[in-house]
Amino acid sequence: MRLFLLPPTFNKGSSLELTGKDFNYLIRALRLKEGQCVMGRDRDGELWNLTIVKVMKSSCILSAEKTEQIKEQTDALPEERPLKRITLYQCLPKGRKADDIIKKATEAGVRDIVLVKSRNCVANLEGKEESRLSRYDAIVTEAIQQSGSIVPTKVSGVIDIADIPKDFAARSEGLPTLGLVLHQTRLSEDQSDLFSCVRGFDGSTALVVGPEGGLEEEECQALLKGGFKAVLLKTNILRCETASIYAIGAVQTILESSCQ
Amino acid sequence: MRLFLLPPTFNKGSSLELTGKDFNYLIRALRLKEGQCVMGRDRDGELWNLTIVKVMKSSCILSAEKTEQIKEQTDALPEERPLKRITLYQCLPKGRKADDIIKKATEAGVRDIVLVKSRNCVANLEGKEESRLSRYDAIVTEAIQQSGSIVPTKVSGVIDIADIPKDFAARSEGLPTLGLVLHQTRLSEDQSDLFSCVRGFDGSTALVVGPEGGLEEEECQALLKGGFKAVLLKTNILRCETASIYAIGAVQTILESSCQ
Secondary structure, three states, rough: OEEEOOOOOOOOOOOEEEEHHHHHHHHHHHHOOOOOOEEEEEOOOOOEEEEEEOOOHHHHHHEEEEEEOOOOOOOOOOOOOOOOOOOEEEOOOOOOOHHHHHHHHHHHHEEEEEEEEOOOOOOOOOHHHHHHHHHHHHHHHHHHHHHHHOOOOOEEEEEHHHHHHHHHHHHOOOEEEEEEEEOOOOOOOEEOHHHHHOOOOOOEEEEEEOOOOOOOOHHHHHHHHHEEEEOOOOOOOOOOHHHHHHHHHHHHHHHOOOOO | OOOEOOOOOOOOEEEEEEHHHHHHHHHHHHHOOOOOOOEEEEOOOOEEEEEEEEEOEEEEEEEEEOOOOOOOOOOOOOOOOOOOOOOEEEOOOOOOOHHHHHHHHHHHOOOOEEEEEEOOOOOOOOEEEEEEEEHHHHHHHHHHHHHHOOOOEEEEEEEEHHHHHHHHHHOOOOEEEEEEEEEOOOOOOOOOOHHHHHHHOOEEEEOOOOOOOOOOHHHHHHHHHHEEEEEEOOOOOOOHHHHHHHHHHHHHHHHOOOOO
């Protein structure tokens, strides 16, 4: 089910006018016509039945009716998928790479993206956290709309890598937990096979992805002591912005598989 | 095993000087020191034992010795992984998105990336194919180095979507084949679960990823007649540049899993 994220200016009235990006999205991208319906979600998470009442040159009028549940049949895309909870702990990458990582993870329905400071991080958000998080929020909003995600993805952080186990336990709200550290060089200990770790698991999954220089052995060991498992991806050395979405694809496909 | 791709200027002599990007890669990125060894591959695919003889401010001297096989222990990163053969049939996306797709697919060791023209492609390489393919070659070269891939990834095309089954059969060189079409809306026919399609398969796998507007139902049906299976990813609607690496991560992880 593709949900339309209502703009912050929506006053929960019975009709609204959309312009700019929202207009472009519904009318130009989704090509909705007068009379067609979409489901919307406002900034408080409430659901709305929306109907396109009138399409003008650069704006459109919608009627809005509050609803308790997602309607089965509307004119905007596919079925609802309640996806299993995934948290991405992403060590801060350089430059604009975080934008791409956040966009792709949001599309895939990752529930929480937590930015992490680890020893090899070159990027430093100190003093810029607030402005950066607000840019990431805008990226998340756009990606949620584009992908029809019903997962309310949130970006938070920056936390220290040592605090990941505690943070993950708190986020998992009592669900069984599976914490995975992607590590691309062999550790002295055994590393698990991603497939066998994830297969059949039902609960809250975390993925820790290192920065450009990778994680230090010590940092890995601390996570292992905190209950995480180190997994070696059976592929080449991936850049951090490739590793995250590659691993999300693998983990989510195995988690969501009906044939366990 | 991380292999260093020798520059085209390497004359197969017993020593060579590296400058610019190659120097940066070995000395700055990999932080190799005098006396350390790496394995190299020249443009004809031949293997070389390379030793850093001298590091200067902006260049370094290496000794080169031809070899028949990859040495077990050198100073540059991990073990060799013979990855199963994956072909990505990527319908031409808009703008520079292909750059990102090609880079990530190469890192992950996709063997062939074939650019495809389908009905909803907005991009058009007509008359620009040669210059574009040479840009893609440069992207592949860089990604191979960065990821230490031993897969000689090649970008080719543009072919028509109708020719995919024939092209895939020819590329698979007699291996068993598994052709998958990613399709994000429900088809009238049944769609397979990616996990159960791929699990336990050993052979040559193809992934067809549509352009921004997706594939037409007719195009899908033609691929199904050509022996391909339609798979629905159990996630949100992904942009084409997200779908490709997401699906490569899923497929490769399942293919390479030791626990079938």
